[in-house]
Amino acid sequence: MENKRPLSPHIQIYRWHISSLVSISHRITGIINIIAITLICFLACVLMLGEESFKIIEIFFNSVFGKFIILGITWSFSFQILSEIRHLVMDLGYGFELKTTKITGLVVIVGSVILTILFYLIGKNFF
Amino acid sequence: MISATKKWLFLKISGALLVPLMIWFILNFVAIYNQGYFELVNFFSKGISGFIFSIFIVIAFFFSAISISEVFEDYIGDEQIKNVANKLLYLSAVVIPLITIILINNI
Numbered sequence: 001m002e003n004k005r006p007l008s009p010h011i012q013i014y015r016w017h018i019s020s021l022v023s024i025s026h027r028i029t030g031i032i033n034i035i036a037i038t039l040i041c042f043l044a045c046v047l048m049l050g051e052e053s054f055k056i057i058e059i060f061f062n063s064v065f066g067k068f069i070i071l072g073i074t075w076s077f078s079f080q081i082l083s084e085i086r087h088l089v090m091d092l093g094y095g096f097e098l099k100t101t102k103i104t105g106l107v108v109i110v111g112s113v114i115l116t117i118l119f120y121l122i123g124k125n126f127f
Numbered sequence: 128m129i130s131a132t133k134k135w136l137f138l139k140i141s142g143a144l145l146v147p148l149m150i151w152f153i154l155n156f157v158a159i160y161n162q163g164y165f166e167l168v169n170f171f172s173k174g175i176s177g178f179i180f181s182i183f184i185v186i187a188f189f190f191s192a193i194s195i196s197e198v199f200e201d202y203i204g205d206e207q208i209k210n211v212a213n214k215l216l217y218l219s220a221v222v223i224p225l226i227t228i229i230l231i232n233n234i
Contacts (some may be wrong), residue, residue, distance in 0.1 A: 027198055034191040037165050040156070041184060041227040045172040047164070054164040061161045070160055077153045084142050091139060123157025 018105035025109075026083040031078045036073045071116065078115035082108045134193060141190040146185040172231040180200040181231070192220035 014020065046053050060066045086104050089095055095104055121127060159170050170176050196213050201207040 027194075030194055031198075034195070035186050037184060037191075040222055042225055043178075044231045047168050047171060048132055048233070050165045053165070058161075058164075060187065070157065074153055074157060077149050081146055081149050087140065087220065088143055088146075089228050108163055120157055123154050125158070 017102075017112075018109070019101045019127060022083060022086070022105045026081060026087070029079045032076045033080055037125065071120065074119050075116040078119060079108065079112035082111050082115065094123050104116070137195045138190065138197075141186050141193070144186050145183075145190050148179070148186060151179060152183050177231060179230050181224075184227060188220040188224045192216050 043057060046057065059069070086095070086108055089104075095101060154169065155176065159166055171180055195216055199209050199212050200218070203212060
């Protein structure tokens with residue numbers, strides 16, 4: 001049965017704002033993250049098959065493409081973390097003013113890049 | 128409480144729980160992804176890290192299933208397609224973490 005109600009959020013109609021960019025990116029990174037977590041579950045299962053099966057994983061993670069994927073996942077997680085905190089704060093009733101939404105949106109976008117670098121440096125024991 | 132309110136509450140609670148778990152996971156994953164076989168096996172299946180990893184994937188799949196069903200609600204108009212998509216989504220959100228937890232705990 002075809003539902004006649006309009007579908008949202010009409011991304012082709014409205015002019016783009018920082019809030020809409022953060023909102024759609026939140027959804028996209030959410031989907032990227034669950035694909036990444038599924039692949040990590042697959043990785044964990046493959047590891048349990050024995051050391052031989054680890055060779056392919058090792059080659060992949062040590063390649064440039066593998067490192068790019070790790071960096072991409074780190075950014076996607078960083079974006080989701082900051083955007084989720086933004087959503088939770090808004091759910092508490094704060095940050096709805098136009099200026100505040102623009103600032104917090106920018107914090108999420110710029111902060112996700114900074115957080116990615118921080119996660120990578122902390123993970124690699126640079127500090 | 129209506130089902131939509133329950134769904135929203137579950138989404139928010141799982142989202143709040145997921146934030147520290149994501150920070151924990153990504154920090155550890157960046158540290159161990161190019162380590163040796165035994166380091167990776169120990170991380171995924173042994174001790175406190177294995178336990179937190181199991182909790183992490185359960186909450187991550189639960190959260191994703193609810194939030195992706197919201198995306199289906201926004202973009203899929205056909206009720207039948209939406210129902211099938213939701214059923215497949217909820218099934219995979221149970222099966223994938225369950226199989227992973229069973230396998231990593233049987234090593």
